[in-house]
Amino acid sequence: MVDDVSVSQDTFIGRTTELESLGAHVAAARAGQPGLVHLTGGAGSGKTSLLGAFLAGDACRGMTILDASCRPAQVGTAWSTVQALFRPVVPAADRAPASPLFRGAQHALPALLPGTAGEQPPAPTHPVLHALRVLAANLMADGPLVLVLDDVQWCDEQSLRWLDFLLRRASELPLLVVLAQRTEARPVVSGAATAIAARHPVTTIALDSFTAAEVAEMVGRVLPGPAEPSFTWTVAAMSGGHPLVLTRLLRALRTAGVRPGEGEGRVVEIGRAVVAASVREVLGHLPDHVRDVARAVAVLGEESPDLVGALARVPAVLTESAVAVLRRAGLVARDRPDLVHDVVRSAVLQTIGAHVLADLRNTAAILLSDAGRPADKVAEQLIRMSYGTRPWMVPMLRDAACLAEREGAPAAAVRYLRHLLEVKPDDVPVRVHLARLLVETDPSEATLLIKEALTLTLDVRKRAEAAVEFAMACIAVDEPAAAVPVLIEVLDDLDLTLGPGSADVDQELRTLAESALFITGSAERSTIASIRDHIDRMGTLPGHTLERHRLLAVTSLLTVTGDCSAKEAVEQARQALLLPGDALAGWPQMVSALVLGFADEVEESLGALDGVLRYAEEKGAVHTYALALSSRASVLYGLGMIPDAMADARLAAKIADMQPRGKSSRTTRITLAGLLIDRDEPEHAETLLAQIEPLALDRSVWGHPWFLMVQSRARRALGDHDGALRLLTACAESIDETGSANPAFLPWWADTACLLAEMDRRDEAGQVAERGTEVARRWGTARTLGLAALARGVSASGRASVGLLTESVEMLSRSPARGEHARAEHLLGRALFAAGDQNAARRHLRAAADLARRCGALALAKAARRSLIDAGGRMPEITSSMVDILTGTERKIAGLATSGMSNQAIAQSLFVTIRTVEMHLTSVYRKLGVNGRAELRSVPWAQDGDPQIPEWVFVSLGRRRAET
Incomplete structure (x- = not known):
C-alpha cells in the first residue's frame, strides 16, 4: 500500500x-x-x-x-x-x-x-x-x-x-x-x-496531461489489485489526465476503499466531486473575465470566439487570450475550443446561480439563432432553460426535431419534442411526431401518446395521421388487433367527410390509413378473411405514390398466404419495391423481402433486408433494425444457414430486451426456438417457447401456426411423437381457419407426413402428402416441389420410396434450401439402406451429414452419422465446431490461410513444402464444402457467440454500453 x-x-x-x-x-x-x-x-x-x-x-x-x-x-x-x-x-x-x-x-x-x-x-x-x-x-x-x-x-x-x-x-x-x-x-x-x-x-x-499508459501506471501504483482496462479508461476520462486531478481522484478512491476490479459507477460518482472541487479551485485563481469566458464556453460548447465573447461580455481579443489561459489550466481541450469533459462543464456551471444560468441560456439561444446556427444548436439551449418558452422558440424546436430525425439522431429529436410537448400539451401533431419516434425505442409509450392524441382532436385528417402511427406502435408491441377498430372508424370518417371528389392529398391519406388497416388486420385471425375479401375487390392499384406502394406490399404478403403461384407473388413484391431510395424502407420493404424469400428469390430478399438494416442504422431506428434482423433470421433459417440466422436472431432479441419494458418479439423467440432444435437443443427451445404469452399468440395469423409447428418439432426431437402429431394437427386447423393455403408459408404437411411415416402410419402420411403436393404444384418453386416429393417418398416403401426421395434430392439440390436438401439426402440414404443398397446408402448418408454440418444443423448431422455407421460407414463424432472435423495440421494451415498468408508463407512458417500445404488445403476445402480461400473465410468456425450490440443502438436509446 x-x-x-x-x-x-x-x-x-x-x-x-x-x-x-x-x-x-x-x-x-x-x-x-x-x-x-x-x-x-x-x-x-x-x-x-x-x-x-x-x-x-x-x-x-x-x-x-x-x-x-x-x-x-x-x-x-x-x-x-x-x-x-x-x-x-x-x-x-x-x-x-x-x-x-x-x-x-x-x-x-x-x-x-x-x-x-x-x-x-x-x-x-x-x-x-x-x-x-x-x-x-x-x-x-x-x-x-x-x-x-x-x-x-x-x-x-x-x-x-x-x-x-x-x-x-x-x-x-x-x-x-x-x-x-x-x-x-x-x-x-x-x-x-x-x-x-x-x-x-x-x-x-x-507538461501535458498524462497519457492512458501513464494513467494506468498510476492506478497500479496507488490502488491495490489488477485494474480492468475499462476501470483505467474511466479514471482517465474523469480526470482528463490532469496530474493534480488524477492524484486527488486516486487518493479519494483509495480512501473510499474502491478496488480496480469494481465497476466504473463509483469512479464516476467520486470523480465528479473531485473534479468539481479542482475546477472551483482553478477558477478561484483566475481573473474575472477569464471566469466569465469559462462559463460562456460551458454554456455554448465548441463555438467561435465572437459568440463566446458576446455571451461573456468580453472583447474578442481578451476572449481568445482567456481561452488560451483556460487551455493551459487544463479546462479547455487542446484540440478544440471546448471544455475537456462534460464533468468539467457541470462543475463550471455549478458555480453559476440558477437564475443567472437561465439568463445565459436564453441569451445563448438568441445569439445562436441570430448567427444562423442550425436549429439543433439553438434547441439544446432551449430545452435546458428553467422557465417558459417564448413564441419564436416553438418552430425552432420543431425544426430541430426534424433535423435530428433526418440525421439519424432520434434520441435528440425525442428530447426536443418532449420539451415542446411540455409547453403545448394539446398539440396533436407534436404528439404524433413524438410517438412515431418512440415506436423505435419505446413503443409502449408511443401507444399511450397516440391514444391521448386521438381524444384531443375532432379533425379527421389529424385523427387519420394519428391512427396510422397508432397502428405502427401496436405492431411494435405485438398487439395489432388494438389498431383495427380505430382504423376502421377513421376510414369511415374520411369517407363521410372527404367524399369521392376529394383532393389527391386526402386520397393518399386514406390509402395510407387503408394500408395500415390491412397490415394490422391481416395479422389477426379474426379479421384476415374480411381484409382478404376487401383486397380482392380492390382490383389493380394504379399510380406510383408511396402510399400505394405500401398498400401493394401488404397485398403481396396476403397473396403468399392465398392460393396463387410464386410468380404472381414475386411480381407484386417487385412492383412494391419500385420506388427508389429509402421511400419504402421499414415494414413495407421487409414485407416485400419476406415474400421474395418465400418464393426462393433469395438474393433479392436478403438485399432488400440489408437495405432496411442500413436505413435503420442511418436513422437510429432501433425497433426497425431489430425487426429487420428477425426477418433476415427467418429467411436465413429457411435457407439452412443456421449460424448466421442464430446470430441475427440473438442480436434482435438482445436489442428488443434493451428497450423500455422490452421483451423479445414472439417471432424472434419462435425463430430462435426452431434454430435451437436444429442445433440439437430441444429442451432449451421448449423453455424459450414457454415464455411466449399464449393469449396474444392465439390471435396471430402468422405466429400461432408457426409456434405450433416449431413446438411440434421440439416434442418430436424429445421423442414425444403423439404430442408432436397433436400440435401439427392444431397447426393445420389454425392455417385452415385463416384460409392460408400456401405450402411455402408453413410446410406443416411435410413435417406431418414424415412424423406419420415414423409412426408407421403410411396411409395417413400419404393423404397428407397428396394435399401438400397439390398446393406445392400451384406455388411451383423447387423447394416446395422437392418437399412434396419428400413427403410422398416417406409415405411410400421399397423402390417407390427410393424413386420419390431421389426426385426430392434432385429438386432440393436446385433450390437454395440447403437444410431441406440435407434432410432429403438423409431420408434417401435410409431408404436405400432399407432396400439393400449399402454403397449408395453410405454415399447419401455421408453427404447428408456433411451438408447438415455445414448448415449448422447438428441434430440432423448427428442422426445422419448414426445412420451412416449403421450402414457400415465411418465418420468422426459430430461437434458444434466445424473445425473439429479437421486434423491438427489441417486446422493450423486453414487458420493461417484465413489470416491472409500465402501458401509459400505458410510453408516457410511450418517448415514444409508448398505441395504439402496445397494438399492439406484441398482436404480442408473438401471437408468443409468450400471452393477456396474466399469461402473458407466465411465458414462458421464456431457455432456459438455473443453478438455485440452496435454502439449507435445505445446512442438512439439514450444509454451507455456500461449500463447493460
Missing part, C-alpha cells in the same frame, strides 16, 4: 522522458556546458513534484543545489528571489563579509542581506549583478551548481535581470538553471522568463 505522502507526490510518475531530459542537462553541466531548462505547465500539472523528484534523484547527487519557489506576496520586494535562492549558503550578516564565499563579491551583500547598515536594497547596477555572478562562481569552484526557480511567473524584476546577466556570462561554467512557470498565470514582469528563454539556448519541457 502506497502511503499518503507518496500519493501526493505521484504526479511525477510516468514523467520518465522529462526526468531523463533534466538528467542529461545535469551531465552536460558537469562537463562544463551550462544549460537552461524552461519547464511549463498549468496548475496541478506536476511541475513541483517533478522538480522534487529530479532534485532528490541520483542525477543531482554531489552537486550544489539552490532552489526556491517564488510567491505572489514577494513580487514587490527587490531581490526576494535571489535572497531565497542563496539563503541556505549565506552566513549571518556579521560574519558574511569575512566569509571566503564573498571573496570578490562584497557588492552582493546589500542585495542578499536587506537592511544591512540601514541601507535600502540596491538597484540592479553592474557592480551588484557582477558580484552576484562572482558569488555563484565561488559556489561552482567546488562543483557544478543547479539553480531551480519554481513559479517563476511571480519572480521579481531585479532577480530576473540577474539570471539573464548570469546566463550571458556562463560560458564553460558547470551551471544548470531550471525555470518552472505556471502557464495560466500572468507573469508580473510581462514576458521576462520568455525573453530569457529567447536570448539563451534553452530546452522547453511542456
